[in-house]
Every structure is written in C-alpha cells, then in structure tokens.
Amino acid sequence: MINIKTREEIILMKESCRIVAEVLKLLVTYIKPGITTKELDELAENYIRSQNAEPAFKGYGNDKKNLYPATLCTSIDDEVVHGIPDNRRLEEGQIISIDVGVKKNNFYGDAAKSFPVGKVSEEKMRLLKVTEESLYKGIEKARAGNRVHDISAAVQKHVENAGFSVVRDLVGHGIGRNLHEDPQIPNYGETGTGILLKPGMTLAIEPMVNMGSYKVKFYSDGWTVTTADGKPSAHFEHTICITESEPEILTK
Numbered sequence: 001m002i003n004i005k006t007r008e009e010i011i012l013m014k015e016s017c018r019i020v021a022e023v024l025k026l027l028v029t030y031i032k033p034g035i036t037t038k039e040l041d042e043l044a045e046n047y048i049r050s051q052n053a054e055p056a057f058k059g060y061g062n063d064k065k066n067l068y069p070a071t072l073c074t075s076i077d078d079e080v081v082h083g084i085p086d087n088r089r090l091e092e093g094q095i096i097s098i099d100v101g102v103k104k105n106n107f108y109g110d111a112a113k114s115f116p117v118g119k120v121s122e123e124k125m126r127l128l129k130v131t132e133e134s135l136y137k138g139i140e141k142a143r144a145g146n147r148v149h150d151i152s153a154a155v156q157k158h159v160e161n162a163g164f165s166v167v168r169d170l171v172g173h174g175i176g177r178n179l180h181e182d183p184q185i186p187n188y189g190e191t192g193t194g195i196l197l198k199p200g201m202t203l204a205i206e207p208m209v210n211m212g213s214y215k216v217k218f219y220s221d222g223w224t225v226t227t228a229d230g231k232p233s234a235h236f237e238h239t240i241c242i243t244e245s246e247p248e249i250l251t252k
C-alpha cells in the first residue's frame with residue numbers, strides 16, 4: 001500500500017530531511033585521509049541528537065540478533081552500501097559513500113552521497129559525477145502522471161550510456177512513518193510501467209552504480225554489500241516529494 005502524505009505530514013518530513021542534509025554537509029569538512037569511519041559516525045550521531053532527533057538506521061533490521069549498529073553507513077571503494085563504521089582510517093584516493101537516516105516526530109528522512117578522499121583517479125571522479133547525475137535524471141521523472149519505472153529507466157539509461165552499471169539487487173523505496181515503504185524503486189526498468197505516481201507520495205530514490213559489473217556480494221557481517229568484481233561503487237540518494245508540478249527534494 002502506498003501512503004499519500006498530507007501537507008502537515010510533509011512539513012514534518014521536511015524537518016527530518018533537513019537534519020539529514022545538514023549531517024552530510026557537516027561531514028564534508030571531516031572527510032580527509034586519517035579520520036576513522038567511527039569518528040564520522042560519532043559526529044553524525046551527536047549532531048542528530050542535538051536536533052532532538054534519532055538516527056534512523058541504529059537498531060534497524062530483520063535479524064534481531066544482528067540489528068544495524070550505527071548512525072551512518074560508510075561504504076569505501078568496492079563497498080556498495082551498508083558498510084559499518086569502524087576503526088579503519090580513510091586513505092587518499094578512496095571514495096566513500098555516506099548514507100544517513102533521521103527520525104523525528106515519527107517521520108523519516110534518508111539521503112546518501114559519495115565523496116572523494118583527497119585526490120582520487122579521474123575514473124573514480126567520473127563514477128561520482130555520473131552517479132549523482134543519474135539521481136537527478138531519476139528525480140526529474142518523479143512527477144504526478146508518470147510511472148515508477150520511468151524513474152528507474154532514466155537512471156539506468158544515464159548510467160549505462162556512461163559505461164557503468166546499476167546494481168539490481170537493491171532498490172530505492174517509499175518513505176514516511178517508516179524508513180521503508182512501498183513502492184520499491186529499482187534503478188533499472190521499462191518506461192511506462194509500475195505504479196502511477198501521485199502528489200503526496202514521498203520517495204527515497206537511490207542509484208547504486210558500479211564501475212564494472214552490476215553483480216554484488218553480501219558480506220558475512222550480515223550488512224556490508226560489495227561489488228563482486230572488486231571494482232568501485234558509488235551511491236547517491238535523496239528523499240523527494242511528488243507534487244502537482246516540479247518534484248521537491250526534501251533532503252537538499
């Protein structure tokens with residue numbers, strides 16, 4: 001079932017989404033060789049709590065014995081998503097994807113962004129650029145009257161034209177009173193198919209783009225997803241709202 005949000009609910013979501021955007025902005029200045037992903041995680045958690053909000057990912061999961069343990073997902077190089085912050089130090093030349101979710105007033109916001117650590121290769125810079133562009137190509141299609149796979153197809157086309165691949169085993173999602181709601185939003189698909197988009201739907205659109213093959217592996221920690229071929233991957237995500245006109249980015 002797809003939840004249509006009222007104007008009042010969207011106002012509450014904007015508050016959670018603002019905090020998400022501020023966390024990503026705050027972390028930019030700290031993403032440098034030498035910092036640990038755990039330190040980034042602490043900075044994020046402290047900021048979220050200072051805003052009277054809660055980290056959305058901490059304690060999330062289906063497996064009660066292995067709930068997600070941190071505020072951020074920090075995924076380096078061949079890690080696609082859901083990398084767990086730890087004591088590893090960032091190194092020059094890596095790329096790091098940071099995903100953050102916030103819950104406030106019972107509503108969620110979710111966004112992600114990939115960053116270069118110091119100076120990185122031209123091909124990695126191109127991966128970051130193409131992935132971010134593909135997110136905006138998808139958002140552009142998030143309009144009342146379009147269908148959900150119009151978003152998917154736009155992402156896929158932009159990525160594949162650039163010679164990269166979209167991950168197929170993970171999807172974007174509706175978001176609101178739950179971190180994950182219907183519909184699922186794949187990053188590949190046929191235009192003109194899938195559910196009809198309507199004003200008041202709030203969606204987390206999140207292309208995960210691999211430099212090599214789209215195949216991924218699920219690591220034994222129960223969370224970290226890596227590329228199967230060991231090549232780098234990037235991830236950009238925004239929470240958006242479908243309106244009567246332009247899509248509105250809530251995590252800007």
Ligand code: MF3
Binds near residue numbers: 204
């Ligand atoms: N942005 C990701 C998602 O929407 C992050 C989830 S991390 C988790 O699926 F720990 F909460 F699963």
Ligand code: CO
Binds near residue numbers: 172204206
């Ligand atoms: Co998400």
